[in-house]
Amino acid sequence: MTNRNEKVYQAVSSAIVIGLTLLSAIPLLYAISMSLVNEQEWIERGGFILWPQNPTFIAYERLFQGTAVLQALGATVVRTVLGTALVLLMTTLAAYVLSKRNLPGRKPMLFFILVTILIGGGLIPTYLVVRDLHLLDSVWALILPGLVDSWSVLVLKQFFENIPGELEESAVIDGAGEVTLMSKIMIPMAAPAMAAIGLFIGVGHWNSWFDALIYLNDAQWHPIQLLIRNMFSSSEIGAQFNNAGQYNVLSPVNRVSAESLKMALVIIGTLPIMFVYPFLQKHFMKGMYMGAVKG
Amino acid sequence: MQRAAGVNATLPIGRPRPSLVVRMRRYWFLYLLFVPVIVYYIVFRYYPIAVQGILAFKQYKLSFGIWDSPWVGFDNFVYAFGRPDFYNVLENTVIISLLRIAFGFFPPIFLAILLFDLRSSWLRRISQTILYIPHFFSWVIIYGIVFAMFSNTGMVNQLIAGLGGNEQNFLMAPEWFRPLIVGSGIWKEIGWGTIIYLAALTAIDPSIYEAAKVDGAGPLQRIRHITLPGIRPVVVFLFTLSLGSVLNAGVEQILLFYSPATYEVGDIIDTFVFRQGLNQLQYSMATAVGLFQSVIGLILVLTANRLAKKYAGTGIW
Numbered sequence: 001m002t003n004r005n006e007k008v009y010q011a012v013s014s015a016i017v018i019g020l021t022l023l024s025a026i027p028l029l030y031a032i033s034m035s036l037v038n039e040q041e042w043i044e045r046g047g048f049i050l051w052p053q054n055p056t057f058i059a060y061e062r063l064f065q066g067t068a069v070l071q072a073l074g075a076t077v078v079r080t081v082l083g084t085a086l087v088l089l090m091t092t093l094a095a096y097v098l099s100k101r102n103l104p105g106r107k108p109m110l111f112f113i114l115v116t117i118l119i120g121g122g123l124i125p126t127y128l129v130v131r132d133l134h135l136l137d138s139v140w141a142l143i144l145p146g147l148v149d150s151w152s153v154l155v156l157k158q159f160f161e162n163i164p165g166e167l168e169e170s171a172v173i174d175g176a177g178e179v180t181l182m183s184k185i186m187i188p189m190a191a192p193a194m195a196a197i198g199l200f201i202g203v204g205h206w207n208s209w210f211d212a213l214i215y216l217n218d219a220q221w222h223p224i225q226l227l228i229r230n231m232f233s234s235s236e237i238g239a240q241f242n243n244a245g246q247y248n249v250l251s252p253v254n255r256v257s258a259e260s261l262k263m264a265l266v267i268i269g270t271l272p273i274m275f276v277y278p279f280l281q282k283h284f285m286k287g288m289y290m291g292a293v294k295g
Numbered sequence: 296m297q298r299a300a301g302v303n304a305t306l307p308i309g310r311p312r313p314s315l316v317v318r319m320r321r322y323w324f325l326y327l328l329f330v331p332v333i334v335y336y337i338v339f340r341y342y343p344i345a346v347q348g349i350l351a352f353k354q355y356k357l358s359f360g361i362w363d364s365p366w367v368g369f370d371n372f373v374y375a376f377g378r379p380d381f382y383n384v385l386e387n388t389v390i391i392s393l394l395r396i397a398f399g400f401f402p403p404i405f406l407a408i409l410l411f412d413l414r415s416s417w418l419r420r421i422s423q424t425i426l427y428i429p430h431f432f433s434w435v436i437i438y439g440i441v442f443a444m445f446s447n448t449g450m451v452n453q454l455i456a457g458l459g460g461n462e463q464n465f466l467m468a469p470e471w472f473r474p475l476i477v478g479s480g481i482w483k484e485i486g487w488g489t490i491i492y493l494a495a496l497t498a499i500d501p502s503i504y505e506a507a508k509v510d511g512a513g514p515l516q517r518i519r520h521i522t523l524p525g526i527r528p529v530v531v532f533l534f535t536l537s538l539g540s541v542l543n544a545g546v547e548q549i550l551l552f553y554s555p556a557t558y559e560v561g562d563i564i565d566t567f568v569f570r571q572g573l574n575q576l577q578y579s580m581a582t583a584v585g586l587f588q589s590v591i592g593l594i595l596v597l598t599a600n601r602l603a604k605k606y607a608g609t610g611i612w
Contacts, residue, residue: 009513009514014415020426020485090331097332121344121346123565207433210550225433263439
């Protein structure tokens with residue numbers, strides 16, 4: 001009796017978990033498949049394509065023929081690399097200083113940072129500050145406003161605090177100054193935590209578009225996510241990428257539907273995330289960010 | 296800082312504690328490191344807060360700037376609250392937030408329990424790997440995927456047509472807007488939401504489960520008497536916190552999903568501020584609405600924190 005209950009429970013919960021997993025996976029699979037068909041297959045199969053019969057990279061080829069996607073990818077790489085490096089630097093500085101238990105004024109300094117988790121200036125005042133600093137239309141508008149992440153400061157501070165005090169003491173006895181202590185001992189010890197935080201910050205930078213929408217009129221620094229958003233609302237994306245001159249625009253085999261172009265953009269916008277995802281998963285499974293919930 | 300003199304007496308070691316100035320001088324390098332952090336917070340976090348508090352009570356004039364524009368008292372608030380669309384916006388904000396909580400809060404708990412109880416570890420690992428992915432996608436990507444599924448040529452309409460039903464204009468129809476917003480939000484976060492509960496579940500002593508099994512407790516009885524009481528504090532904590540942010544209904548997502556056709560059911564405070572402020576250049580009025588949102592939001596979060604302390608035994612601070 002009891003044994004049967006256990007079996008039924010395992011069967012039912014497995015079924016539900018599998019169902020939910022499929023619900024997660026199918027839209028992704030659909031997006032990938034749609035990005036890999038030409039207009040011919042798209043018309044023939046009525047758009048319901050979970051697995052392409054004649055997979056082709058035509059949508060990607062068309063997208064990379066123009067300069068817009070490449071330029072947006074370049075801008076995104078710059079903002080992500082520069083942004084992540086600077087945020088990591090600043091966050092580490094803040095966390096390291098605040099992890100020194102005997103530092104006079106440590107509490108008010110910590111309070112000074114944590115208050116901003118609760119209250120902020122809101123959209124318009126922040127926009128006006130960025131504008132008055134003449135940062136509009138520059139890549140710095142995408143980097144400077146988010147230069148320190150208060151939550152990450154808390155996580156990293158806790159990590160520094162958990163490094164055994166004896167390590168620090170013995171280094172000081174050996175004559176290490178503050179700079180040596182920090183650069184040769186504490187930061188190498190915290191490197192795994194910094195890598196994890198850097199990954200999350202990097203993903204955040206890669207994914208952002210709202211700041212670019214607000215701060216950049218000029219398309220020069222428009223990141224890939226904003227480009228994708230703009231292309232989704234454009235009705236001319238099909239014409240834009242199919243009538244590029246050397247193609248036989250009449251033959252559906254050589255054409256690609258607007259839907260496929262859009263899905264190819266979606267896939268381009270997620271590729272780096274999928275690439276770092278195994279590393280991300282390794283870190284959050286260890287519960288890195290759990291500790292952050294309670295600072 | 297004030298304990299410099301007083302604490303000496305209680306220190307077990309007889310050596311007198313150095314004065315504050317001496318101690319601070321010893322740490323000069325660390326203070327130096329902290330200077331850029333302070334500068335950042337003042338310029339990009341505290342200064343905007345001051346601007347918000349000031350500009351909400353001024354009539355912003357481009358030629359005068361923030362500081363020299365004339366004071367107008369509560370005129371911006373009177374104007375904003377007098378607009379008929381403001382109440383619609385307020386209502387949408389609260390309704391969408393509450394819908395998110397009502398439909399989105401419990402599925403991760405349910406899923407976490409199922410994942411935790413699964414005996415097949417490979418199934419658990421594969422499901423977790425897939426279920427967590429959408430959390431790391433931007434809202435633009437989520438919109439793209441929703442578009443692929445629900446546009447007029449999308450998968451769902453193909454299915455409906457195949458079954459002989461009437462195609463639905465999911466992306467433009469007001470009656471589908473909120474289900475689509477809330478549903479895609481759940482789709483994105485259901486997996487990620489399980490993590491905190493899984494952490495709480497692994498903290499439960501496995502021997503309790505073993506003892507219950509020996510005593511003949513079935514799976515549902517174990518959930519009811521061991522699992523649910525075990526995660527109750529986390530559930531109560533997160534639930535109260537979610538109530539604290541009802542005025543933030545998800546601006547990035549809505550900005551992508553809504554259109555003039557769905558303003559009526561989808562325009563929220565943040566999108567209203569965005570349009571009035573940055574499109575219509577009504578900086579003062581938009582700032583006043585932002586200040587209103589900040590103040591109510593702060594009160595809600597503080598209240599939620601007190602409630603969390605009272606009912607879950609733990610607050611955010």
